[in-house]
Amino acid sequence: MAHASVSLPLPRAAPATTTTAVPWYVWCAVAANTSSMIGVHWDISWHRSVGRDTFWTPAHIAIYLCGVLAGLSSAHMILSATFSAAARALREQSVRIWGFHGPLGAFIMAWGTIAMLTSAPFDDWWHSAYGLDVRIISPPHTLLALGIFHIQLGAILLILGRLNLAEPGTAAHRTLRWLYLYMGGLAVVNMGTFIMEYTFRVNMHSAVFYLAVGLAIPFFLFSVAGSAGPDPWATTKVAAVYMIFWQTINVILPLFPAEPKLGPVYYPVTHFVPSWFPFLLVIPGAAADLWLQRASQLRAWIAGGIAGLIFMATFLAAQWPFGNFLLSPAARNWFFYAEAFDYRTGERNFSRLHHFFPWEKTTGEFLTNLALAFTAAIITAALGHSLSRWLARVKR
Amino acid sequence: MRAAALLLLAAFTLPAHVGSPDVFQEGQAGPYKILVTIRPPQVIPGVAEIEVRTAAQDVREVRITPLPLTGEAARFAPAADLATPSRDADDQGAFHGQLWMMTSGSWQVRVRVDGARGRGEMSVPVAAVARSTQSMQTPLALLLAVLALVLVTGIVSITGAAVREASLSPGDEPDSPRRSRARIAMGVAAAIVTTALFFGNMWWQAEARAYDRYIYKPLEMKPTTTAGRLELRISDPGWLRSRALDDFIPDHTHLMHLFVVRLPDLNAVWHLHPRREDSGLFVQDLPAMPAGRYQLYADVVHANGLAETMAAELELTAPVAPGKPLEGDDSFGDASVPNTAIRFASETASTYVTRRPVSFTFALEPARDAGLYMGMPGHAMFLRKDRGVFAHVHPGGSVAMAALALTREAQADPHAMHRMMDAAAPATVSFPYGFPSPGDYRIFVQMKRAGKVETAAFDVTAR
Numbered sequence: 001m002a003h004a005s006v007s008l009p010l011p012r013a014a015p016a017t018t019t020t021a022v023p024w025y026v027w028c029a030v031a032a033n034t035s036s037m038i039g040v041h042w043d044i045s046w047h048r049s050v051g052r053d054t055f056w057t058p059a060h061i062a063i064y065l066c067g068v069l070a071g072l073s074s075a076h077m078i079l080s081a082t083f084s085a086a087a088r089a090l091r092e093q094s095v096r097i098w099g100f101h102g103p104l105g106a107f108i109m110a111w112g113t114i115a116m117l118t119s120a121p122f123d124d125w126w127h128s129a130y131g132l133d134v135r136i137i138s139p140p141h142t143l144l145a146l147g148i149f150h151i152q153l154g155a156i157l158l159i160l161g162r163l164n165l166a167e168p169g170t171a172a173h174r175t176l177r178w179l180y181l182y183m184g185g186l187a188v189v190n191m192g193t194f195i196m197e198y199t200f201r202v203n204m205h206s207a208v209f210y211l212a213v214g215l216a217i218p219f220f221l222f223s224v225a226g227s228a229g230p231d232p233w234a235t236t237k238v239a240a241v242y243m244i245f246w247q248t249i250n251v252i253l254p255l256f257p258a259e260p261k262l263g264p265v266y267y268p269v270t271h272f273v274p275s276w277f278p279f280l281l282v283i284p285g286a287a288a289d290l291w292l293q294r295a296s297q298l299r300a301w302i303a304g305g306i307a308g309l310i311f312m313a314t315f316l317a318a319q320w321p322f323g324n325f326l327l328s329p330a331a332r333n334w335f336f337y338a339e340a341f342d343y344r345t346g347e348r349n350f351s352r353l354h355h356f357f358p359w360e361k362t363t364g365e366f367l368t369n370l371a372l373a374f375t376a377a378i379i380t381a382a383l384g385h386s387l388s389r390w391l392a393r394v395k396r
Numbered sequence: 397m398r399a400a401a402l403l404l405l406a407a408f409t410l411p412a413h414v415g416s417p418d419v420f421q422e423g424q425a426g427p428y429k430i431l432v433t434i435r436p437p438q439v440i441p442g443v444a445e446i447e448v449r450t451a452a453q454d455v456r457e458v459r460i461t462p463l464p465l466t467g468e469a470a471r472f473a474p475a476a477d478l479a480t481p482s483r484d485a486d487d488q489g490a491f492h493g494q495l496w497m498m499t500s501g502s503w504q505v506r507v508r509v510d511g512a513r514g515r516g517e518m519s520v521p522v523a524a525v526a527r528s529t530q531s532m533q534t535p536l537a538l539l540l541a542v543l544a545l546v547l548v549t550g551i552v553s554i555t556g557a558a559v560r561e562a563s564l565s566p567g568d569e570p571d572s573p574r575r576s577r578a579r580i581a582m583g584v585a586a587a588i589v590t591t592a593l594f595f596g597n598m599w600w601q602a603e604a605r606a607y608d609r610y611i612y613k614p615l616e617m618k619p620t621t622t623a624g625r626l627e628l629r630i631s632d633p634g635w636l637r638s639r640a641l642d643d644f645i646p647d648h649t650h651l652m653h654l655f656v657v658r659l660p661d662l663n664a665v666w667h668l669h670p671r672r673e674d675s676g677l678f679v680q681d682l683p684a685m686p687a688g689r690y691q692l693y694a695d696v697v698h699a700n701g702l703a704e705t706m707a708a709e710l711e712l713t714a715p716v717a718p719g720k721p722l723e724g725d726d727s728f729g730d731a732s733v734p735n736t737a738i739r740f741a742s743e744t745a746s747t748y749v750t751r752r753p754v755s756f757t758f759a760l761e762p763a764r765d766a767g768l769y770m771g772m773p774g775h776a777m778f779l780r781k782d783r784g785v786f787a788h789v790h791p792g793g794s795v796a797m798a799a800l801a802l803t804r805e806a807q808a809d810p811h812a813m814h815r816m817m818d819a820a821a822p823a824t825v826s827f828p829y830g831f832p833s834p835g836d837y838r839i840f841v842q843m844k845r846a847g848k849v850e851t852a853a854f855d856v857t858a859r
Contacts, residue, residue: 107550107557343472
């Protein structure tokens, strides 16, 4: 496709082909995504503890900060690559869209920023037309989530492009690779957040829990892990980032006092309510790594599909008994926070009763959902691992 | 007597009372006398405006909090919000605040007053119901359309760039096959985005329809008459599944208060109390009534404190004669002739400002032999002459007494109502109320003297 360029002519010179240092805008993109994931979890806790919010709650500001940082860094990259003769290296590592130059990740982050901006007036109108959201997933919130997701995707591609151009063994390469794994972990955090309404503690003996995980997690886990360079434990590391990030937030939040400012109140909350203990992803992550270390000669979709099968089997083996533990008195402490309930949790709620909720009403339904969970994990892992081969070639 | 009658009825789709959603309630928060105004939101969840007024000079702080009137959650109040003192010189002694009403149904606003004489609390029931949706203004629609266009074309272009150039080494130019693949990828992306927009629009429409079902629809009432017997058949047009037709609780000892107003002149009013015959069926043996059209308003209160007013029109094709003599608490008032037994005692205005609470005061003339009418010094009905607004108000305010009795303060003092009923009746009575919308109104006031219910009508205008 032909593009009209609005940029300055570049001086002829040898193309800049390597990354020698981690550029500030990469750090900025990572900070943006860290901020959004902290903000989203804080905001969810806010709605479960305090209930009422304003435009300027700290949790909201953390989410806006994501948009601001992503918008600034992507605008800087695109405008520099397009108009600044000094940013020749950046321009060499750019794609072209509508006559502008910039890294692919920068354009995706810019798209995410515009989606976040668009969701604000849309959401405001939605509240005035239909009231405050009773459900998390509404059209304007979906647009906001798409915005946040694209800023995350953009940052992943931005880091990946620099990583694939960095000299292995250099400090820049090592830093970029850790940043890439960290961003992979944040992507898993994001997907774990998206399926929260299906993954309550009390759902751990329902197949829908495993179906939600099978649909949401393996694609990002395996696409990032498979493209992070030769690392035999990449999947385990991404899973560990997810678990540490999620758990850190959940341990910190209850340290701060909060009380409901909305009724009806069914449970007297006194501190910020954490969500629930992270999925035990390091176990299926390690099992998948052990397999992938031996599967490099296989076609990507076969290796990935089998990794998905191993992932779901080991996840089920680990998480199912862990569910028993989380509903036992032994888990009612600061580390596993199994006695943290939001203010809307009535005394007959399964969580308050510490009973598993029977999502599937018959054995047939259960087995069907379980089969779907395995199928989903196999397909999404196969897709993710196949995509990782393309990602490993991204240089712009 | 045989009165054959036929009727037609239209129920007005307006919340209880009718067209008058704001709540005005006067009472004691401990030692402090306060007037609470609640303006419920149009949408649920939504923000209610709360105003607390007091003449007491020693009030330091007013806090407000919302909670359901009954049920498990009525035990736990959310953190109370501080109401802000008014800076308006014309509104001294007023405190303003906002509260979120999160679910449809029967709520209460608990008001806590702190001052030199200590602390006092008072709860005011309020119905939280969604009443409308808001359409999108054109400038906002245009802005969102432009942004949507940028997002759609942007994601298609990004997809093309990703396939065309993302894996190229720095400085390389894409070859023809890459460009072809990019064009195909853009086509696929465009198809996916179009499909997503299509389903997104379906989702939006489904959400809007779901919300429409959530908008308050009052109970419907179909009146029929046979041989002077009025039957009121109540049906639920569909709103909250939890609403029942057989859970009404007595309000001033009656399950239903029926107001029958002669049309078109509004010059005659009957205040009757049909008895429940079956689930969703109330009956009333009519007193003597001429043939003609009548407006009916029927007040009921559900067990959870939610008060509803049903509206219907009745046409009597033949007079009811001689009819059943009025008995018990049933009463009749003829507004075609002035009733000098009740005087408009408050400072009257030629016109009233809408939504502003006013204390409408009336006095028996001469001021003696006053009695309680159903436990109250008086009852007032505010009726807009086009019948779009109707409110049955008590000296305490516009809240149904049955709902008020469900609040914690009333339950803590179960003899409060009895004391009110036993107390000597004053010859002067005030009704706090604010007109919800402009128009010509008729106020029917009922007070009791020497065992006889006096009914007088007063005409006012609101702008």
